[in-house]
Amino acid sequence: MQHDIVSGTEWLAARQALLAEEKKLAELRARIVEQRRALPWTAVDKAYAFDTPAGRQTLGELFEGRGRLIVYHFMFAPDWTDGCPGCSQLGNHLDGLGEPLARHDATFAAVSRAPIERIDDYRRRRGWRFRWVSSQPSDFSYDFQAAYRPEQVGEEVVYGFERTRLDREDVPGTSVFARSATGEVFHTYSAYTNGGDMPLSLTWLSLLG
Known part of the structure; x- marks a missing residue:
């Protein structure tokens, strides 16, 4: 310019x-x-399982006892050896999120479809410490518009609440959940690359309500 x-x-x-x-x-x-x-909330009635370094956990357990959970859908397909380069650039800034979010009764987790062994290997190679789990045991990534079946690639699908065509199975996004005192889990917000912010740090705090 x-x-x-x-x-x-x-x-x-x-x-x-x-x-x-x-x-x-x-x-x-x-x-x-x-x-x-x-925004109104919608109940998450489906049971989701995640492989974590501590073993298999439910969506409710990812909250670690807090009232909010922010999930970053990190593009890392099951057959990849490395995470998405764009998501990895964001990953360089995630280690410091835990403490400020915890002060606001919130927990952060990155979620990918890759096996937990590949996630842990890549995280170690990048020198990251943030919480990163695998959704491979469940349909979580599919249900929250962060992954699509092979037969859907190139076909019209809903991504970011709009109909579009994608050239890949895995896509990025952010989803926010709330947990009641009785353990009920609610989906409160999601944002994708075709609308809204892809928020970080203090901007993520604004999603908590």
């Missing part, structure tokens, strides 16, 4: 004009955050 070289006075005028637009964006973002928090 070619940038104009201007005087300090002209630069200030341009910056003030941009600031006005940034304020509009901040106001819009604040309204969207409130709308996200006001």
